[in-house]
Amino acid sequence: MAGRGTIWLCVFLLLQVLGQSNARSSAGLADDFYSEIRDLLNQQLALQEDGGESPRPREIVGWPQPIPGLGQVSGVSVRPDGQPVIFHRGPRVWDTGSFNKTEHFQGVEDGPIAVDTVLTLDSVTGAVIDSWGGGFFYLPHGVTVDHHGNTWLTDVAMHQVFKFPPGASTPELVFGEKFRPGAGTRRLCKPTAVAVASSGEVFIADGYCNSRILKFNGRGHLLRILPQPPEFLSLQVPHGLALLEHLDVLCVADRENMRVTCPGAGLRGQQGEQGPALTIQEPDLGRVFGVAARGSFVYAVNGPTSPQIPVRGFTLLPKSEAIVDHWEPAMGFSNPHSLAICPNGSALYVAEISPNRVWKFELAARHTTN
Incomplete structure (x- = not known):
């Protein structure tokens, strides 16, 4: 090298x-x-x-098989066994009439989405191998499957976050009050994403209205709100989360600030919460919608920002606060919303809204000359 x-x-x-x-x-x-x-x-x-090495995403052309009735794909994660899980909205669409000025959902009378909204796909073919969630969710957003196979789901209409144990049809933990947006310690307002540490701590991005991160222990007791004085960190729509446990940082897709910022996660005690956040902010980054971690690298996708900023994927190195690569599928992205990396680091998935679809990329390592 x-x-x-x-x-x-x-x-x-x-x-x-x-x-x-x-x-x-x-x-x-x-x-x-x-x-x-x-x-x-x-x-x-x-x-x-x-x-x-920084593995570069390589598109798997033709994946997945067509999925009938697929709505806006707002979230994607990967189970411990390597099968991707997507969260979609079926026939429901989030538009300008979905919420009023006080952030209350205007479609309560329409009832929950009838079709199954949580789909597990075969990692090889992309065929649906399991589905559930019909009759429960109103406006899906984020999905995270943790190290133990628990599925964490955020619903922006209900202003709630749910933890479902493997195979369960009812949640084990619920954060927020149903249809009651708020900014206190018991309420959420359009929560977007969840990250879960192997030690059990839970980070919730609360989200569109409150622009904050809430940290809980595994039993659901609040440990920290970020940012907190004297922390100098202003978030504007924290839209995605990626936890780099070995660095003890939580990387945030700080969407409207058009950056990825990585404050201390505090998994090793309060000392880890101190110090300035690592921040990647470049002119071509645009509005960052999703982030996912592999080793010391973070992969990110932006969304429509301006005609001068392409919609694409990025490879970041938080320790250097640098963009180290750009990538995209052959046909290009239109409106990517979330991404996830499988536990063994061999594949990356991107969920997209309009067109409603999910992409699969192989993470092939670059070869460098010594």
Whole structure:
């Protein structure tokens, strides 16, 4: 692997070449060139700091099989056995009339979604191998399957988060009060996502209205609200969560701040909650909807932001506060909403809204020259 001095020399020489060929290069080509150079440089520096490779997502073309009646796919996770789980809205659509000015859901009288909203897919074929959740949820959002196979689901209409043990049809834990948005310690307001530590601590992104993170112990007792004075961290719609336990940080898709920020998770005591958050914020990152962790890397997807910012995937290294790669399927993304990585790190899934679908990518390691 090249050293830092070699990398900087290569960058300098390439930029010199570009400067000499301005007459033959358009502004668009120059922008692409600078972007590629930046990615290459960040990639090399990241590898030196992390001591490993950054696996690049490679699309599995033709996956999954068609899923009849699939609605807006708001969430995706992966079970311990490697089978992906998606959370979708069936015939229901979240639009401008779904909530009033006080954040109360306007479709209560329509009742819960009748069709099964939680689908387990075969990781090889994408066929539906299990489904449940019909007659319970009103407006699905996030899904997380933890290390023990418990399924955590967030419903923005009910302003609640649910923990379902494996095979259970009724929740074991419920956070928030049904259809009652609020900002206290007992209520939530449009919660978006959940992250669960192997030790049992639970992080809830509370979400569209409150823009905060709540940390609970495994029994559901509140431990911490983030941010909290004197913490200098302002969130605007924390939309996705990824826990890097070995670094003791929680990475947040801070959507409207157009960044990924990783404050201390405090899994090793209060000392781990101190210090400034690691933050990745670049002009092309846009509104970040989802994050997922693999080793020391975080994978992210943005959504529609502006005509100048492409919708795509990103590979980040929080320790370097850098984007180290960009990726997307051959046909491109339209409106990705969530992503997840399987426990063994071999596959990545992206859930998308409009068109309603789920993508599968193989995480193939890059090969570098020594």
